[in-house]
Each structure stands twice: as C-alpha cells, then as structure tokens.
Amino acid sequence: MRVLDSAAQGTAGVALVGGDAGIGKTRLTSELAAEARERGFHVLIGQCAELGDALPYLPLADALRGAEPAVREAAAAHPMLGQLLPGTDNASSAGLTQQRLFGSLLGLLADLQPVLFVIEDLHWADRSTRDLLVFLSRMVQSERVCVVGTYRTDDLHRRHPLRSVLAELKRLPTVMSVELGPLGSGEMSDYVATLGEVDAHGLGLIVARADGNPFYAEELFAAMAEGDSLPDELASLLMSRVELLSEAGQRVLRAAAVAGRRVEDELLREVSGLPAAEFEEVVREIVSRGLLRVDGYGYAFRHALLQEAVYTDLLPGERTRLHAAFARLLTSPAELAHHYLAGHDLAGALSASVEAGRLAERVGAPAEAHSHYDQALSLWERVREAERLAGESRVELAFRSALMAADSGDNHRAATQLRALPPTSRVSERLAYYLYELDDREGAIEAAERAVESAEDQVALARALATYARTLLWTSRHQEVEELSTRALETARAAGARDAEAGAMLTLATFVEVRGDLARAHELVDTASAEGTGNLAMDLRARFHHARIHYEQGLLADAADVADGGVRLAFETGLKWSTYGTDLRFLRFLIHYLAGEWDQAEAVAAGFGARVGTVPEAILSSFALFIEVARGLPAVEGRLSWLRPFWPDELVSYMSRGLAAEHALWQGDPEGALEHVRAAMAPLVPGETGVVRLAAVGLWALAELGTTEGADELRASARLAVEAGPTGDGGHMGAEGLAWAARVEAEWHRVHGRLDVELWRGVVSAFDFGFVYEVARARWRLAEALLAAGDRDAAQVEFGLARETAGKLRAAPLENALLDFGRRARFGSGGSGGSSGAGVPGDGGLTAREVEVLRLVAEGLTNREVAERLFIAQKTVSVHVSNILGKLDASTRTQAAATARQRGLLD
Structure with missing residues (x-):
C-alpha cells in the first residue's frame, strides 16, 4: 500500500511484485485495486499473454478495453491510444509512432490522476510492453500515478528478457521491489480455514502438501472436498479435477487451453463443434467447478497454472x-x-x-x-x-x-541486417545514417558515398546526398559540406523529396552558422521549418535548430517563439519525451533562465526529477541546477548527491560540476569550487567551447583564494576554445560563448589584483544580449572596479542596478554578496545613499571573503581560529591574510587592521 499512499500524496511510484506461480500475486493486486477504487483512483488492469511478442501492447489494450467509460473516452481523445480500442482503424502515422504512443499514455495518466495501472504476468510481456514499463518507471515522478507489475520468479530462466529489465528498474529510486515468499505453516493453516470446513487431519495434509503456496492449497482443498485422493504433483492434482468433467467438458476445456488464458465465447463454441445448447450446458459445468470463470464476452482460466497443465496434457x-x-x-x-x-x-x-x-x-x-x-x-x-x-x-x-x-x-542489429543486403542506394543511405548514430564516422562516410554512387533515381540521390553531407559535418572534410548540401537541396526540390530537402537545409544551416554567416543560417532554418515534411522527427529537428540558432545569437524573443511552437507540436503529437521534444523543452528552460523569467524556469525545472537512475535523466536533472544554484535553493545538495554517481559521464560532469563549483563559491568554498572545475575540464578535448565557462568559474575561485597558480592555464584553455570555434578551425562562436570569453579575461586580471574597469564594462556589454542574471553579476564586479578606481558615484549606479535585478530574480546568493559589498563600500542599506563614508574611498580591491577574514584578524583571532569560525582550511586563511597585507600595503596584521579601520572597512 506504500506506493499507493505516495501516489495519493503526489509522489509517483512503481512496485514490482514477484513470486512463484500461485503464491498470491493476483490476490494482492486485486486487494490493492479495491483499495485504490475506494480512495477515488481510476484503476487500469491489463494482463500479458503466453503469446509473448506476438501481440504488442496487449496488457495496455486489455486495460483500456476493460476500463470504465470515462477512461475509454479520455483514451479515445489521444489518437495513438485510440488505435488500441476495439473498432478503431489502425491508420499509419507520420513516424516516431512508439514515442508518440508512450507520450500519449503519459498524457492520459496525467489527465486521469490519481490512477493505478496494474500489468499482470510480466514474464509473458512483449518487448514493447517491457519498454513501456521502463518508460513509465522513469518518467512518472510528481504525478499521482502508481504502476504495479507482477511476474513469476520461477519462470525467469537465466536468459529471460525480463531479467535485465528488472535489474535496471530495481536500481531506480521510484521503484519498490516486493518478493512474495511461501506462507509459514501457521499462516497457511489460517488461510485454509477461510476456505471452508476441514478436519484437523485434512488441514494437516493440505498444509504439508501445499508447501506454502496458497493456490496449491486451494486446489488440495477442492480435491479433498470432492472426495479425491491427493496426488503429489501439482499438475496431477490439477488434471485430477479436470478428469471429473464429462467427456464433452474435457474437450471444451482442452480447446480453451489452446486459445490461451482467455477465449471468446463464440470462438470457443465454434472450435468445440458442439450445438449451442449443449455447449452452454458444458461450459456451465466447467464454470461451476471453478476451472473457468466468466470474463467479459468470454471465459478465462481461474489460474494460468491450470491452463498450462491442460495444454501440456494434450x-x-x-x-x-x-x-x-x-x-x-x-x-x-x-x-x-x-x-x-x-x-x-x-x-x-x-x-x-x-x-x-x-x-x-x-x-x-x-x-x-x-x-x-x-x-x-x-x-x-x-x-x-x-x-x-x-x-x-x-x-x-x-x-x-x-x-x-x-x-x-537496436541500430547494431539494423546495420548488421543492412550489410547482408545488396548495397542499393536506399540500403546504403540507411546504413550510413545508423552508423553515424553509432559514432562509426568512417563507416558512415563510406556507406554514404556508396549510396550517392548507386542512386537509381533523384529521390534516392537527394536522400543520399543529404545524409552524406551530415556525416561529414564534424569531420576534417567539413569543407565539402556546403557543396554537398547545396546539391542535395537542388536535387530534393526537383524530385519533391521534402524530408531530404529539410535535412539538407538544416545541415547547411549549421555549417554556415559556424562559419559566421548568420543571415543565411536564419534564412535556411526559417525555410526548413516553415512547412511540415510529413516526417515528425524531421519537423521537430527543424524547429529545434531554428530556435537554437536564434538562441545562440542572443535573439531570445525569436528563440522563445520558435521553441514554443516546437514544444506545442511535441505535446500535440505525443512526442514530449522524444529526443527533439526533450531538447526543445531544455532549450525553452534556458531561454526562460537567460531572459530573467525565473519563476517560469523554476516551474519547468520542477519536472526535471532529482531522483535519477540513468545518464539521460542525470543530464536532464543537471539543467535544474542553473536556477537552484542561482536562487540558493535547498534542493541543490540533494540533487547533487543523486548526480554524483554519474560524474564519470562527460556531459553530466560538465553541467553539474560546473554549477556545483558556483554553488561552492557562494558557500565560501573556493577550494571545493576549483576541484569541481578541474574535474569537469579534465575529460574535455582542448579547444572545446565548453571550456570557456568553466575557465571563468575557475578564475573566480582563484581570485577568492588569492592565488595566481593555474590562472594562466585556465585563460590559455579559454582562448584556445575561442580561436578553434565549434569546428576546431576558427568557426564562429555564439553570443553567450563570446560573453564568457570576455569574463575570462576580466577574471584573469582580477586574480592578479587588477580590477579593470573597461574589461568589466566589456563583460556587461557582452552579456547584454538578454542574459539578465549575468549582466547583474558583471555589474557587481564593475562596481567593485569603479570603487577601487575612485569613481564612487559610477560604482553606486552599477551597484544599484545589480541590486535591483538580483531582487527581482530572487537570486539570494548574489543579493547577499551585493549587500556585503554595499556595507563595505558604505553605500547605505538601499544601495542609493550618498558618499557619506569617511576615509579613503575604495577598499583596496579586497574580495568579500578577504574582508570577512580581515574583520576577524582585527579582533585578534589566529589563523586557526579564523578557519574554525569561517569553516575553511587554515591554509586558505593564510593565503587570504598574505593577500590582504599586500593589497593594504601593510607589513603586519596589526597595521592591516589599523588601515582597515581608517578606511571604514570594518564598519
């Protein structure tokens, strides 16, 4: 009941119930379903069949068919689910069908919540149902949804396909595993007593023979009640009850066993060959003996073990x-x-x-x-x-x-099958596409070349050329991309191959974008996404790149409009969780974040679950850290604890450790921040654009530590990335990348004790394409530089603007840093007071942490005592003290304290 309680409170969960055949799994889920209905849950129950992979989504279709009218009506509103309902045409759809169906089901569960979805007999589940279970286990987190699956442990041989699925799911934090074991003798005695009257001798026989299995006990009880002797084997026991039927009854039951666990009334009658009246009499006999039960428009075996025993006896x-x-x-x-x-x-x-x-x-x-x-x-x-x-x-x-x-x-299987076929253009083009996805660039290029050479018509040639251009885009042969893409475009337009045309335009747009021809890139993505191709994957890809190029160039309003359209398309077609559906939502989150729409960004981030079990989930979760770190939310530490096991992955490390470094800096731990930066940079190839932001954060940490060690290496790494660009040979870098590069230069000078006003003005200007938060952070540093240069009024203006933005964003760490700076600068509590402070203007370029250390030194504390008070290393305090003495031109701690009092730094 625990997962049901959690679901009722808004925390989705999954329970996997395993146990031997007859141990009571179905009874347990039946009681759970009854409890759920009493609590107002919608209940969906579906059963897998022995046909295995023959019938895809059988339990989902079964659950929808047997659901209450309101649920079927809601399902019919989702076209992909409606196809599983009786009497619906299975019309072909425009690609990504499985992802659309999964997304549609997730949408239905969200519409119906609270909902309990039970999938019985997973040991017989088809591949798509297993995939669906994995999808739901990962995707339902904050919905009031409970998913329960049952399976037989005694049927899971070493190579059973469910084994790997169970191993994967049991590692997820949302999944509870329940293993039902045999009942003890006392529990079994109590259970048998509920079945009816039985003497002590009979009770002892049943308990001894049942071996803790409730179903076996029920069969033993029934056989004893009918006066039979009690066989030692379960199959013999079950067949002894079957043999009590009339000859016609046994014939009908054998036919039902061939049909499977369930069979329709009319179908069973036709196969039996009996007249209608005689058939009904025979079925009534079978049902009365508890071997079959009425189930909708047909009959079902009371237990799968009985069906198996009858079938095996044929x-x-x-x-x-x-x-x-x-x-x-x-x-x-x-x-x-x-x-x-x-x-x-x-x-x-x-x-x-x-x-x-x-x-x-x-x-x-x-x-x-x-x-x-x-x-x-x-x-x-x-x-x-x-x-x-x-x-x-x-x-x-x-x-x-x-x-x-x-x-x-299974791209590997696809590639293997395609290699075994005659190498026509169509075969080679698909082979190239799949090898590219498998990161076999050389194999992909070879197959694409073969596809172009063997093209039998213009449509095949257009698709081959488009794929060939894509395989070359990020290789040393990228200079050939423009000519190939242009040729693919011309061929596709002449042949009417809209998908190849859009693919070629997107590849060409990416190529000209990194070459710096932004006007042409915008024109190409505008055209590619202007009208549908009939291929949903291509349409979503077009919208994503359209929005991304606007975003990369700092055109946030345009990027938001395009991304919104793409997200709507993904939701409408059930592709919210497809690759590009997810990428569009990521991008929309980042646009909210940059544009200062932080309440919307936080709402989106709430759906990026912190409890992660796979690398894709960890990447998704890492995005939420942008807003959580910037607002100083308590969720940061918990999210990082879940992400830590995934840090060996390069992208997870880059995202989450880069933001963990900023979090550490706000917490006054520059050494920890530097450790995160170095770890995140270690796997990156020299010249990668991601290095630039990490280098800026690392230099911030060095400035707080008061050491220049490693600063030159960080700046050199960032400069190499800017020079190399996205293609490694001087390609164009986007607005945000260039802004971070400007901050690297300003931070490098700050590390060396130089608060350069013009450099920090340049950082403000670089981020002013719409990155609200980074403009405020740059104004903070610009105010510090202006104050150190003696321009108090200008410093106060920048400080006031930064305070205003931090307040609107509710960026608590930045607000606290600005308040501390304002107190030291004696700007007044509102940041707009006059220059009433006494002493020499400016603070000698001391950082916020150095002023904290200086105040404690002035109180007479030793380095060890300062370290204990500030929860930092004693060595770090020593570095800060040396830095303070240098900046205040003092030779002793006492002299430094006196200078600080004279300048008002201790007020």
Whole structure:
C-alpha cells in the first residue's frame, strides 16, 4: 500500500511484485485495486499473454478495453491510444509512432490522476510492453500515478528478457521491489480455514502438501472436498479435477487451453463443434467447478497454472488440430501466425507474420514488427511462392525488418541486417545514417558515398546526398559540406523529396552558422521549418535548430517563439519525451533562465526529477541546477548527491560540476569550487567551447583564494576554445560563448589584483544580449572596479542596478554578496545613499571573503581560529591574510587592521 499512499500524496511510484506461480500475486493486486477504487483512483488492469511478442501492447489494450467509460473516452481523445480500442482503424502515422504512443499514455495518466495501472504476468510481456514499463518507471515522478507489475520468479530462466529489465528498474529510486515468499505453516493453516470446513487431519495434509503456496492449497482443498485422493504433483492434482468433467467438458476445456488464458465465447463454441445448447450446458459445468470463470464476452482460466497443465496434457496431434481450428476462425494476424506455426501451416504462418508485422508498425511496436518480419524471413526458404504470400520480395522484407530494428533502438542489429543486403542506394543511405548514430564516422562516410554512387533515381540521390553531407559535418572534410548540401537541396526540390530537402537545409544551416554567416543560417532554418515534411522527427529537428540558432545569437524573443511552437507540436503529437521534444523543452528552460523569467524556469525545472537512475535523466536533472544554484535553493545538495554517481559521464560532469563549483563559491568554498572545475575540464578535448565557462568559474575561485597558480592555464584553455570555434578551425562562436570569453579575461586580471574597469564594462556589454542574471553579476564586479578606481558615484549606479535585478530574480546568493559589498563600500542599506563614508574611498580591491577574514584578524583571532569560525582550511586563511597585507600595503596584521579601520572597512 506504500506506493499507493505516495501516489495519493503526489509522489509517483512503481512496485514490482514477484513470486512463484500461485503464491498470491493476483490476490494482492486485486486487494490493492479495491483499495485504490475506494480512495477515488481510476484503476487500469491489463494482463500479458503466453503469446509473448506476438501481440504488442496487449496488457495496455486489455486495460483500456476493460476500463470504465470515462477512461475509454479520455483514451479515445489521444489518437495513438485510440488505435488500441476495439473498432478503431489502425491508420499509419507520420513516424516516431512508439514515442508518440508512450507520450500519449503519459498524457492520459496525467489527465486521469490519481490512477493505478496494474500489468499482470510480466514474464509473458512483449518487448514493447517491457519498454513501456521502463518508460513509465522513469518518467512518472510528481504525478499521482502508481504502476504495479507482477511476474513469476520461477519462470525467469537465466536468459529471460525480463531479467535485465528488472535489474535496471530495481536500481531506480521510484521503484519498490516486493518478493512474495511461501506462507509459514501457521499462516497457511489460517488461510485454509477461510476456505471452508476441514478436519484437523485434512488441514494437516493440505498444509504439508501445499508447501506454502496458497493456490496449491486451494486446489488440495477442492480435491479433498470432492472426495479425491491427493496426488503429489501439482499438475496431477490439477488434471485430477479436470478428469471429473464429462467427456464433452474435457474437450471444451482442452480447446480453451489452446486459445490461451482467455477465449471468446463464440470462438470457443465454434472450435468445440458442439450445438449451442449443449455447449452452454458444458461450459456451465466447467464454470461451476471453478476451472473457468466468466470474463467479459468470454471465459478465462481461474489460474494460468491450470491452463498450462491442460495444454501440456494434450497429445501432439490433438494440439496441432486445435491450433489449426483456431487459425481458420481468427482474424488477428498475430494470433493467426501463432496458431499457424503451432499447427505446422508454414505458408499460413509466413503470410500472417508479415501482416502482423505491418500491423505492429502501425500501432507503434517496432520491436514486435521486427520479430514478426524476422519470423517470416526464417520461413522464406521452406515455403513455396513466399514472395506472393508476403506481397513483397525477400530483400524488401529484410530492409523493412532492419528499419524496425533501428526504430526499436537496436541500430547494431539494423546495420548488421543492412550489410547482408545488396548495397542499393536506399540500403546504403540507411546504413550510413545508423552508423553515424553509432559514432562509426568512417563507416558512415563510406556507406554514404556508396549510396550517392548507386542512386537509381533523384529521390534516392537527394536522400543520399543529404545524409552524406551530415556525416561529414564534424569531420576534417567539413569543407565539402556546403557543396554537398547545396546539391542535395537542388536535387530534393526537383524530385519533391521534402524530408531530404529539410535535412539538407538544416545541415547547411549549421555549417554556415559556424562559419559566421548568420543571415543565411536564419534564412535556411526559417525555410526548413516553415512547412511540415510529413516526417515528425524531421519537423521537430527543424524547429529545434531554428530556435537554437536564434538562441545562440542572443535573439531570445525569436528563440522563445520558435521553441514554443516546437514544444506545442511535441505535446500535440505525443512526442514530449522524444529526443527533439526533450531538447526543445531544455532549450525553452534556458531561454526562460537567460531572459530573467525565473519563476517560469523554476516551474519547468520542477519536472526535471532529482531522483535519477540513468545518464539521460542525470543530464536532464543537471539543467535544474542553473536556477537552484542561482536562487540558493535547498534542493541543490540533494540533487547533487543523486548526480554524483554519474560524474564519470562527460556531459553530466560538465553541467553539474560546473554549477556545483558556483554553488561552492557562494558557500565560501573556493577550494571545493576549483576541484569541481578541474574535474569537469579534465575529460574535455582542448579547444572545446565548453571550456570557456568553466575557465571563468575557475578564475573566480582563484581570485577568492588569492592565488595566481593555474590562472594562466585556465585563460590559455579559454582562448584556445575561442580561436578553434565549434569546428576546431576558427568557426564562429555564439553570443553567450563570446560573453564568457570576455569574463575570462576580466577574471584573469582580477586574480592578479587588477580590477579593470573597461574589461568589466566589456563583460556587461557582452552579456547584454538578454542574459539578465549575468549582466547583474558583471555589474557587481564593475562596481567593485569603479570603487577601487575612485569613481564612487559610477560604482553606486552599477551597484544599484545589480541590486535591483538580483531582487527581482530572487537570486539570494548574489543579493547577499551585493549587500556585503554595499556595507563595505558604505553605500547605505538601499544601495542609493550618498558618499557619506569617511576615509579613503575604495577598499583596496579586497574580495568579500578577504574582508570577512580581515574583520576577524582585527579582533585578534589566529589563523586557526579564523578557519574554525569561517569553516575553511587554515591554509586558505593564510593565503587570504598574505593577500590582504599586500593589497593594504601593510607589513603586519596589526597595521592591516589599523588601515582597515581608517578606511571604514570594518564598519
């Protein structure tokens, strides 16, 4: 009940309930569902079937079909979910079908919350259902949603596909694992007593034989009640109850077992061959003995173990004939393929497998589509006229299978299948695309070249050229990109290949952007995103790059408009969690952050869960640190503790450790900040643009420490990155990157004791493209420089502007730093008071931390006592004291204190 309680309070959770067959998993989830309904939860219950990968999303479709009308109505409003409801056409959709379906389900659960979603018998789950469970386990965090899955532990052999999924999920903080063990003898005695009257001798026999398994105990009790002897084996016990049925009853039950755990009434009657009246009498007998139960429009075995026992007891010929009988009556391609194969009708199995694959494609189950196509391919050589039955050639089917493997995330499998096919242009182009995704740049370029050379028509040539240009973009051959992209554009326009045209424009836009031709880059992305291509992945990619280029050039209002449109498209099509759907939301968060719309940014960041279990989740979580560190929110420490195990990943380290360094600086720990900076920079290749911001933060830490050691190396790293640019050979750097480069230069001079007014003016100007927070931080340093230069009035103006911005943003650490600076400068509490302070104007360039140390030194504290008071290292205090003596031109601590009093620094 714990996950249900958490869900009711707004913290989503997942429970995985394992145990041997018959141990009580279904009873437990039934009681949970009843409790949830009493609490006002919407309850969805779906069951996997023994057909495994044959029927994609079976438990989801099962749950929706059996849900209350309000839930079905809500599901129908989501087109991708509506396809799983009865009587709905499975129309093909514009790509990314599985991601759209997953996003649609997440949207439905959010609409329905609070909701309990139970998936039973995960040991039989299809690949797409397993993927769906992983998706929900990672994505539901703050919703009032509870997901429960059950599985049999005794069915999980060493290579069972559920094993790796369970191992992955059990590491997640949102997932609770529950293992049901056998009941003790006392508990079993109490349970048997609830089943009915039984004497002490019978109770002892049942408890001894049941071995702690409630279902086994129920069967033993029922057999004893019917006067049977008690067999030692469970299968024998179950079949002893079946053998009590009439001959017609046993025949109907055997047919039901071939159908699976559930079977429709009309279908079972047709296969049994009995007249309607006799069939109904026979079924009534079976139900009365508790072997089948009425389930919607048909019947279900009371327990899967019973169905398995009956099916296993069938003779080979009997089993084949019954499968063939079902195949003659069924219309579902996936079920047909299953029964045809079991009935040894290979031609029927091939034809049905191909059709099942096409259907799986349409409902967004690429893994199942791939499995069905591969099954058809495995039968190809054993079936006459296979091409006629499949409706396409073996090469076409193999190509389709490879595409589905890639769509299900297995690019390695896709590449392997494509390499085995004749190297046509279409095959080579897809191979190049997948190898590029696998970071095999040389292989991708070779395949793309082959695709261009073997293009059989203009459409194929356009796509091949677009992919070829993309493979060269970030290589030493990037100078060829412009010519290739231009040729791809011209070819695509002439052939009407809109997807290739958009892809070529986006590649070319990126190329000319880093070359500094911003006007042309904007023109290209404007055109690429102006109208849809019919390919949702391409449309979202176009909108992301359109917004990104505006963002990189500091055109935040334009970037926000485009990103908003892209986010809307992602939400409307169920692609909120697709690659570019996620990237667009990241970008929108950053635009809010730069533009000073921090309440909106914090609201978005609230959805970036702190409890992370994978690298992508850690990257997402790292974004939230921008706002949490800048506002000094208590969530920072908790988020960093979850991110720490993922610091070996380069991007996570760059994002989170860079912001952890700023957090450490605000907390007065420059040594810790420097450690974070050095660790984040270590894996970066010299010349990477990300170095610039880290170098600026590292120099800030050195200035606080009062040491120049390492400053030159940090500045040199930043300068190399600016000179190299994004392509490594002098490409154009965006507005934000150039602003951080300006800050590096100003911070380097500050490390060396020079508060350069003009350099800090340049930093303010560089960030003034719309980066509100960094303008305020630069004004703080500019005010310090102006005050040190004796221009008190100008310093006070900059200080006042910085205070105003920090207050509006509720940037508590910056506000505190400014208040401390204002007190030392004697500007007055509001930052707008006159120059009433006595003594020499300025503070000699002392930092806020140095003034803190100076005040304690003036009180007569030793270095050790100062370190204890400020919670910093004694060595750090020694560095600060040496720096203070140098800046105040004092030879002793006493002289430094006297000079400080004269200048009003201790007020």
